[in-house]
Amino acid sequence: MNFDLPPETETMCAAVTAFARRDLGGPKSYDPELFDHDDFRRRWRLAGRQGLVGATAPSAHGGCGLDALTATALMEALGAGCADTGFAFSIAAHLFASVMPIVEFGTGEQQQQWLSGLSSGELIAAHAITEPNAGSDILNLTTRAECSGDHWVLNGVKAFTTNAPVADLFVIQAATEPGGGYFGLTAFLVPAGTPGLLVGAPHDKVGLRGSPTADVHLTDCRIPLDWVLGGVGAGASVFAGSMKWERTCLFGVYLGAMRRVIDSTIEFVGERTQFGTPIGEFQSVGHRIVDMVATLQSARLQLMLAAWELSRGADGTVSSGLAKVAVSEAAVKIGLDAVQLRGALGVTAGDAETLLRDALPARIFSGTNEIQKNNIARALRVGRRARPRR
Numbered sequence: 001m002n003f004d005l006p007p008e009t010e011t012m013c014a015a016v017t018a019f020a021r022r023d024l025g026g027p028k029s030y031d032p033e034l035f036d037h038d039d040f041r042r043r044w045r046l047a048g049r050q051g052l053v054g055a056t057a058p059s060a061h062g063g064c065g066l067d068a069l070t071a072t073a074l075m076e077a078l079g080a081g082c083a084d085t086g087f088a089f090s091i092a093a094h095l096f097a098s099v100m101p102i103v104e105f106g107t108g109e110q111q112q113q114w115l116s117g118l119s120s121g122e123l124i125a126a127h128a129i130t131e132p133n134a135g136s137d138i139l140n141l142t143t144r145a146e147c148s149g150d151h152w153v154l155n156g157v158k159a160f161t162t163n164a165p166v167a168d169l170f171v172i173q174a175a176t177e178p179g180g181g182y183f184g185l186t187a188f189l190v191p192a193g194t195p196g197l198l199v200g201a202p203h204d205k206v207g208l209r210g211s212p213t214a215d216v217h218l219t220d221c222r223i224p225l226d227w228v229l230g231g232v233g234a235g236a237s238v239f240a241g242s243m244k245w246e247r248t249c250l251f252g253v254y255l256g257a258m259r260r261v262i263d264s265t266i267e268f269v270g271e272r273t274q275f276g277t278p279i280g281e282f283q284s285v286g287h288r289i290v291d292m293v294a295t296l297q298s299a300r301l302q303l304m305l306a307a308w309e310l311s312r313g314a315d316g317t318v319s320s321g322l323a324k325v326a327v328s329e330a331a332v333k334i335g336l337d338a339v340q341l342r343g344a345l346g347v348t349a350g351d352a353e354t355l356l357r358d359a360l361p362a363r364i365f366s367g368t369n370e371i372q373k374n375n376i377a378r379a380l381r382v383g384r385r386a387r388p389r390r
């Protein structure tokens with residue numbers, strides 16, 4: 001086993017952390033009603049110039065062509081530097097859930113049309129599959145796409161779409177054969193501004209507040225036949241492909257955020273004095289910090305293993321599911337510990353309570369942790385009778 005990242009990756013990651021710390025500070029307000037579109041775009045373009053928003057897209061289309069392991073390290077570096085984890089999450093969702101499906105499933109023309117803008121930071125994308133009544137039960141969509149001669153007509157509502165309020169392009173999933181199971185869904189590339197596509201008001205969330213999220217309403221939205229992504233009936237494959245990237249690389253952002261908060265917590269317990277001594281001198285405080293470091297380290301090793309497998313094209317159902325659960329649960333635990341170690345200061349605005357709030361959605365998006373465990377148990381054939389020995 002070799003745990004070293006190549007020196008050029010280390011150098012790139014250090015530069016990204018420094019850039020994010022310097023240039024990607026959060027917005028003036030996280031209130032969705034005061035959402036500053038211009039400032040979000042400004043920071044997005046800066047991230048684009050650093051190669052972040054197209055990191056895994058091919059260089060022929062303006063990306064950096066990174067593999068999954070290097071991209072996970074890059075996301076970790078971004079999360080370590082960017083105090084606005086929501087913004088980093090938006091970048092990762094754009095890249096892994098929208099750009100990569102176009103890389104893996106797009107036609108030459110679609111790639112030509114969209115990838116360079118999406119990789120440079122000029123364009124932002126969103127992937128909309130969840131509906132008000134179809135979350136975990138993702139094959140049961142009620143959004144319909146009906147083929148009517150030389151065009152498709154989309155009708156329905158997509159819920160909780162990351163980046164919807166800022167997106168230039170939507171990957172929209174709809175049922176082309178209701179009740180058709182895995183092959184009943186189709187993905188479409190629909191530009192913002194297409195008549196019949198309307199984005200709702202941004203949601204006010206407990207965490208990831210720097211990442212704008214909204215519902216998308218489709219009412220008799222007519223689109224050309226060649227806006228299908230990946231072929232009719234391939235929507236679930238497109239989605240599964242995007243989740244393969246998201247469950248590994250995106251969670252690198254959380255590794256960086258945890259590291260940042262552990263560092264600030266170590267600093268805090270060295271400065272905060274009670275009973276005439278820095279509280280870090282108390283054994284229970286020191287042990288709690290050691291437990292935080294151990295939790296991060298084991299989550300990190302699981303995520304890097306999953307990313308390494310993805311880089312090699314292995315089926316990552318088990319390793320990426322385990323890693324997704326480990327990283328999201330670690331973020332909640334480390335957030336709670338960081339709050340506790342700050343005493344009352346921990347529940348006032350600061351990086352500890354922010355990590356805790358940002359960690360809560362991580363147990364839900366990319367497939368809830370319960371659904372990950374269902375998938376892992378299925379992959380391990382739990383509950384199936386052993387085959388009789390011959």
Ligand SMILES: Cc1cc2nc3c(=O)[nH]c(=O)nc-3n(C[C@H](O)[C@H](O)[C@H](O)COP(=O)(O)OP(=O)(O)OC[C@H]3O[C@@H](n4cnc5c(N)ncnc54)[C@H](O)[C@@H]3O)c2cc1C
Nearest residue numbers: 127128129130135136160161162361364365366367368370
């Ligand atoms: C910050 C954030 C960003 C998101 N971004 C996007 C996006 O960009 N695009 C998009 O399409 N969606 C997005 N989502 C939606 C997300 O994918 C869904 O929230 C998620 O799939 C869960 O669906 P749900 O919320 O409807 O919960 P439900 O499916 O209703 O689940 C509710 C609870 O029941 C449990 N449950 C359900 N079924 C089972 C089962 N079979 N076994 C055990 N437990 C079960 C779940 O684990 C959960 O605890 C986002 C969500 C969040 C929080």
